[in-house]
Amino acid sequence: MTVTEDAAAVAPAKEVGQPRRRKEDARLITGRTTWTDNMVLPGMLHLAVVRSPVAHARITAVDVSAAQQAPNVVAVFTGRDLAEEQGSIPCAWPVTPDMVNPGHPSIAVDQVNHVGEAVAIVVGRSKAAATDAVELVDVDYDLLPPVLDLEEAVADGSGLVHDQLASNTSYHFVFDAGDAGTGADTEQAFADAEVVVSRRFVQQRLIPAFMEPRSVVVQPQGENYTMWSATQVPHVLRVMAAMVTGIPEHKLRVIAPDVGGGFGGKLQVNPEEILCLLLARRLGKPVKWTETRSESLMAAHHGRGQVQFIDIASDRQGNVKGLRVRLLADMGAYLRLITPGVPALGAFMFPGIYKFPAYRFECDGVFTNKVPTDAYRGAGRPEATFAVERIMDELAVELGMDPLELRRKNWIQADEFPFTTVAGLEYDSGDYEQATREALELLGYDELRAEQKRRRESGDPVQLGIGFSTFTEMCGLAPSRVLGSLSYGAGGWESASIRMLPTGKVEVVTGSTPHGQGHETAWSQLVADQLGVPFEDVEVLHGDTAISPRGMDTYGSRSLVVGGTAVVKAAEKVVAKARKVAAHLLEASEDDLEFADGKFAVRGTPGATVGIQEIALAVFAAHNYPEDIEPSIDAEATFDPVNFSFPHGTHLCAMEVDTDTGMVKIRKYACVDDVGTIVNPLIVEGQIHGGLAQGIAQALYEEAVYDADGNLTTGSFVDYLVPTAADLPHFDTATTVHAAPGNPIGAKGVGEAGCIASTPAVVNAALDAVRHLGVSDILMPLTPERVWRAIRTGGDGGARATAGTNAYGGAQTESTAGVATPASELGGDR
Amino acid sequence: MIPAPFAYERPTTVDEALQAIAAGGEDVKILAGGQSLIPVMRLRLAAPETVVDLTRVTELRGVREEGDVLVIGAMTTHHDVITDPLIAQHAPLIAEATETVADRQVRHRGTFGGALAHADPAGDLPAVALALDAEFVLAGPNGRRTVGASDFFVDYLTTALEEGELLVEIRVPKLTGSWGVRYEKFNRVAQAWSIVAVAAAVRRENGHIAEARIGLTNMGPTPLRARATEAALAGAAVTAEAIADAARSAAEGTSPSSDLNAQADYREHLAQVLTRRAVSAAAGL
Known part of the structure; x- marks a missing residue:
């Protein structure tokens, strides 16, 4: 940008574009803040979860008597104890009308379907007491053969993860550009093609591995409950937890205090969150559960997990003619919040930046005896990008072309934006x-x-x-109408409000809940520019459903695009409301006022100005304001994007x-x-x-x-x-x-x-x-x-x-501690 | 994760430590730097009845000379080993290997003797001690005894230490003559254990290799010497070809494990490549 106007030399520098150091970092890095596990409440009890050491088995007996007798143990619960009230972990994204969802208990009752699944919960007066007693719970398992490999799981004669279902396939999702009217007939394109290259790629399972382990505290107060959780999605969690437990939504407050990373791994309604609510209700006492790192790796959802069959068609000159994608997507044992939707979200990104005339996508969501998959940084789009960028290289090799020349030949040119792709997305710029x-x-x-x-x-x-x-x-998730057309169970809007305090300081309430991204800093920069107030005068409030009642939280690179826009729109409303008060105070017409750098000035009348922070005090005192308005310049806004950003x-x-x-x-x-x-x-x-x-x-x-x-x-x-x-x-x-x-x-x-x-x-x-x-x-x-x-x-x-290293004494999983089955006798001395 | 309950003793002398071990019951674990013991206790892979913490036994710290031998106290930290002038002068292979151990924080707490007594075959120091023909001084209720490195490492995580005994010092013969040394470590991320590593000390004389000592890390349940390669190198010319020829037998007599970092045949291949590289560097090529 070139600055040409002289006025720019005297005006305060714009905050947007400044490499501001993050205002939240000092407290986050020095730990001078409240992580969920730091919460201590009077009478608080501690939960420890007994987890299955086997991948697939019927539970034939659970003996908790020894654990109940252990010192400082208050109670021990099994799945049977909670079966009537636990409901099912919700799945918000039924990607097809006939998608099969077997239900997802928070704690196993009759059968375990992955290693690490909860089978009992010990409630102790201290974390140590609860942890010690975990080893005293004796569970008998009748082993079933595990279903682990995706391709074997869909083959004829495979064993079943859920034997009440007809197969291991949860759904078959298809996007066909020919049927959608966004492209040509794919089969024809391949039939006519001079060159076809086919490859099988594997997206291995990954673990989000956020820095702060998951942690939950629930405090019952009469009929009301407050839940603190290390979550990315307190707003989503509140709605879902209310529906699962039957606690009315208005009786449940969810707080995500400072949260140490998520990468999609905390975009979830976790079994342990539901269990904490159920036990706090049952016991009438505050409860806390914080996972160990081993529990986190084993029982928090994983990401990726796909086998990709990719076919690309082109002519001899390297003009691409078609793309065909068949996926096997690993759901794991159950469907969590958006488990089935992750590969479906990727469906629209396989064509990448290239002008494919034809495209067909098919995906089978497949159950296995592993922990469920769900969102992990990128969620469907890394898988798609990997496939198309790898297959373009393979095609280049087949054609004897430079891989960059092949890309150039096929990518969307700068003068073609906005460009509607074969997947029906309109790329913006x-x-x-x-x-x-x-x-x-x-x-x-x-x-x-x-x-x-x-x-x-x-x-x-x-x-x-x-x-x-x-x-x-595709970022800025998401236009609510598009989500609706994909059968997603919620919208993609975001909410913000701005409160002008009497001293002129500004509180910005955002529905985008950060977990390390720096919202407080970026939102302050936006508001400083919009309202012309100092960066330091802005405080950003978030992550508490009582303070920030409306929000869709943080994931999918959406916060600045959608949540930041809501903040800007709220600020515009504040300025509009303040303008009326300014006109009144300056005894001028609204149309004659200019707003710049935090001040309203009467055009052509030097010295006749009033600052927006002064107006905040004026409406607080409310001694002198226009008769036709209420004495407030606070405002809120909800922004629902029309398109994704790219x-x-x-x-x-x-x-x-x-x-x-x-x-x-x-x-x-x-x-x-x-x-x-x-x-x-x-x-x-x-x-x-x-x-x-x-x-x-x-x-x-x-x-x-x-x-x-x-x-x-x-x-x-x-x-x-x-x-x-x-x-x-x-x-x-x-x-x-x-x-x-x-x-x-x-x-x-x-x-x-x-x-x-x-x-x-x-x-x-x-x-x-x-x-x-x-x-x-x-x-x-x-x-x-x-x-x-x-x-x-x-x-x-x-x-x-597959064996873990023998370094460290062969520390593999701790799930086997205290439960002896043939399958659990791994390496190491236990 | 919280360890299971245990009794805790913190003696200040070797004698007190031996008494604490004797009185500690069935299952006593000795805490040196704690960099292996504390994690396995937290994972509840170990649940000792008593932990005897040696961190205040000052007589076990430090490095001294006794004629042709360097004596390293068992509680000398990795950091102190790396910065010790006597080790730099007389046993630089120990310093070079210790620099590759884990990360800075671990090296400030972890100890030379603790790592050797733990006898993790993926640990870096056992193979170095073996290559240097170190001797281990063990104190017990009936006095002290000395065990050579080849007898000290018995099996996976198992040494010649008997119940009630304590490793107090390690005696390392000084390398005299024109020795070159090299520790070649192969791992996937910086702070990880060795997938395979090779410790080499080579003495040159009259333009030939007079003697080579080669220790192998993680090529079996204990550290091993590459005896066939050592024999082939004795008297060999200092050439890339001669060293490469000799290195081909580096995996003879090994029994490496298969795990997600490497299957056994790949470990055998790595042993050959790393031996060639380590010997070449130690020989000054």
Whole structure:
């Protein structure tokens, strides 16, 4: 932006665009705040959950007598004790009318369907007392064969996860562009195509691994209940918990205090949240439950988990003609809040940034004896982006084309926006060529290509590869009408209100509940500009249904786009209300007033001004205000977007592969993202970095591994490898800005970009390094062993051994403690 | 996770520690730096009756010389090992390997003796102690005895320490002559245990390799020596070819496990590659 007006030199700098340090960080980083587990209430009891050590079994007996006798144990409950009142964990997204939902008990009654499922709850006077008694609960299991593999689960003759159902398939969801009228006939496109490339990709299961474990406190007060929970979605949770437990919604207050991360993993109505409510009601005492890290890895929902069959059609010149996607999506044992919807959300993103004339998507949601899947950073879109960016590389190889040239040939041009895709989405704005050009420069593309050539020619044991990911995603979830058309059980609007305090300070109430994103800072910047008040004069209130009664919370890169817009709209209403008071106080016509930098001024009358903060005091005193208004300039607004927003970017990864050991190492990573107008560049940079770390982690490090018995062998951070800064490269990042036309801020959303874009760039880079050695695919995560095997013997690197490492004494899952079954006798001495 | 209840003793001398161990009942665990014991107790994989905490036994800390031998107190922390001038001079392989152990916080609490007594085959220090022919001094109710490294490591997480005994110091022969050393560690993320690692010490004489000692980490239930490679290297020329030839037998006699980081055949391959690299570096190539 070029500043040309002289006036800009004297006006206060705009807050939007400033790299403000986050106002919440000091208290979050130093722990001077209330995390849920810090809550201590008089008479509070502590819950510890006895969890199933087996993946699939009938419960034949539960003996709690020894646990009941243990010191400082108040009570022990089994599933049978709570069967009549526990209802079912809700699923808000029946993606097809005939979707099969077997129901999801919070605590197992007759049958367990995954390792880690709750089978009993010990209530103790201290956490230690409850934990000690867990080992005294004796459960007898009659083992059933576990259903673990997606492809086997849908094969004829497979055992059933739920034997009352006809199959393991929950639903069959289809989007066909030909039927929808957004594209040509897909079968015909493939029949006519000169080139068809088909691949099977696997999206491994991932664990959200948020920093703060889940924690719940419930306080009963007569008929009323207050729940504190480390949740992303206090508003959604309140509605759902009321419906499940029968506690009337107006008698239930839900508070998400400061929450330490979620990544979708806390977008849930958790069994433990329901159990805390039920037991607080039963006992009439406050209760607390806080999970251990092992419980979190085992029992909180996982993400991803898909087998993808992708076909792409093109002509010999590389003009794409069609895309066909068939998915098997792992639901796990039950349907949680949006379990079935995650792959369906991805359905619309498989075409990526390319102009496919024909497209068909089919997905089977499949039950397995594993913990349910649900939202995880990107939720459907990383899976889609991975598939299309990987298959474009495969097509380029088949055609003998440069992968970037193939992309260029097919992507939407800058002058074609708004562009309606074959999936029926209207992409709002962007310039893929510009982002790509800048990313190539950031990476030093030509030099690295030259080095790659040298290494290849000299037969260097360390080979170099470069991978592309030219991605887009749909953010700003979501237009309520679109959600309705997809059978989602709620809207996608957001609410905000602004309270002008007598001293001129400002309280902003937002329905977007942060869990580490920096809403308090960004919202303050928005309001400072809108109202012309100092950044420091703004306080942002959130996360308490009594303070912020309306909201749809934080997920899907929606907060700034939808929630931020609601804040801006509320601020516009405040200014409009204040204008009437200003006109009255200045004895001028409203039409003659100008509002700038927090002051109303009478046009052409120097010195006749009144500040909006003064007006706040004036309406508080209410001694002198217009007769036809109420004495308040507070306002609220609800914003429901008309369209999604579509951030995009080009991510480039240069990867070194040690062909002797299979070790891969990112040499350089460059990305240029377009997330629309940037409110706070520091927050945007942080979101990109964190997203990249998680996306790279899917490519290289993380996988929830189950053994043949259905035990989670990545049951601690010894085996579930979350990379740290020490394992990641420097990131060269930059942005282009094409404002989103769908909201007044112009923001598109940045929360998931890095996570969605990076995974295929990393895998494409590794493959580019070793493709000349006969390697065309490697399963994620790209462990050194898999890379080595792929180089040595071809294939995709193959299955890993499932056993956890013996380091640490073989600490795998703690679920087996106190419960002895043949299947639970893993390694380690227990 | 909260550990199961246990009794706790914190002696200040070795004698007091031995008494506490003797009086501690059936299942006594000795707490050195706690970097392995506390996590397994929190996971309730271990539930000792008594924990004897050695952190106040100051006589067990520090490094001293006794003629041709370096004596390292069992309670010397990894951090103190890394920064100790005597170790830097006479046993640099120990310092190099210790720098790769876990992360900075762990290295400030974890101890040399604790890591050896824990005898985790994926731990880095047992293979180094084995390669350097270290001796272990064990104190017990009936006095002290000394056990060589090859006899100390008995099985997975099992050493020659008898009930009632305490590892008090480790005696490491100084490397004299023109030795080069190298610890080659292979893992997936920075703070993780070794998938495989190789500790090599190579003495050069008259342009040839006079002697090589090679310790293997995580190639079996105990640390191992790559004896076949050592034999092949004795008297070999200092060339890439000779070292590569010798390294091909590095996995002979090993019995590595299969887990989600590596199956056994891949570990055997890694042992060969890492041995070649470690010996090459130690030989100055």
